[in-house]
Amino acid sequence: xxxxxxxxxxxxxxxxxxxxxxxxxxxxxxxxxxxxxxxxxxxxxxxxxxxxxxxxxxxxxxxxxxxxxxxxxxxxxxxxxxxxxxxxxxxxxxxxxxxxxxxxxxxxxxxxxxxxxxxxxxxxxxxxxxxxxxxxxxxxxxxxxxxxxxxxxxxxxxxxxxxxxxx
Numbered sequence: 094x095x096x097x098x099x100x101x102x103x104x105x106x107x108x109x110x111x112x113x114x115x116x117x118x119x120x121x122x123x124x125x126x127x128x129x130x131x132x133x134x135x136x137x138x139x140x141x142x143x144x145x146x147x148x149x150x151x152x153x154x155x156x157x158x159x160x161x162x163x164x165x166x167x168x169x170x171x172x173x174x175x176x177x178x179x180x181x182x183x184x185x186x187x188x189x190x191x192x193x194x195x196x197x198x199x200x201x202x203x204x205x206x207x208x209x210x211x212x213x214x215x216x217x218x219x220x221x222x223x224x225x226x227x228x229x230x231x232x233x234x235x236x237x238x239x240x241x242x243x244x245x246x247x248x249x250x251x252x253x254x255x256x257x258x259x260x
Contacts, residue, residue, distance in 0.1 A: 095221070095233065101165065101230055111210050119155070141178040166257065177243070177255075179243070185244050186245045190220050194258050205237040211227070215243065215244045217254075218243075
């Protein structure tokens with residue numbers, strides 16, 4: 094089941110987090126590929142990320158800023174928390190369908206939540222054909238084993254999303 098919710102966070106908390114993650118406050122890390130290391134190495138196949146939590150360990154100060162999501166999502170065990178930033182492209186580029194933790198968890202159940210920090214014409218598409226548009230303060234929650242893909246955007250400088258994988 095794929096469900097989404099608008100106005101997910103309190104407006105003040107959302108404004109604080111939007112300022113944090115849609116600015117130069119974050120130390121972004123260049124990733125040469127968006128999804129898989131063996132993808133086609135084209136000029137537009139890159140993104141910037143900030144991983145706040147992985148392998149049972151908070152990795153930076155942004156982890157504490159993300160904690161309010163854990164209560165709202167009923168996170169029992171976080172698996173990975175990552176913020177992704179994709180830059181504007183002349184045309185929308187659809188990335189590769191994937192399941193975030195498939196290489197680690199196999200077919201074991203987990204959830205994925207994608208939270209949109211800014212409104213733009215990018216979106217998340219599911220292999221089922223469903224599309225969730227990038228709208229600021231919207232979250233989409235789904236069985237993490239469902240293949241999905243993100244896109245770039247053409248109407249804003251960046252598309253910024255928070256990705257939480259959890260049990």
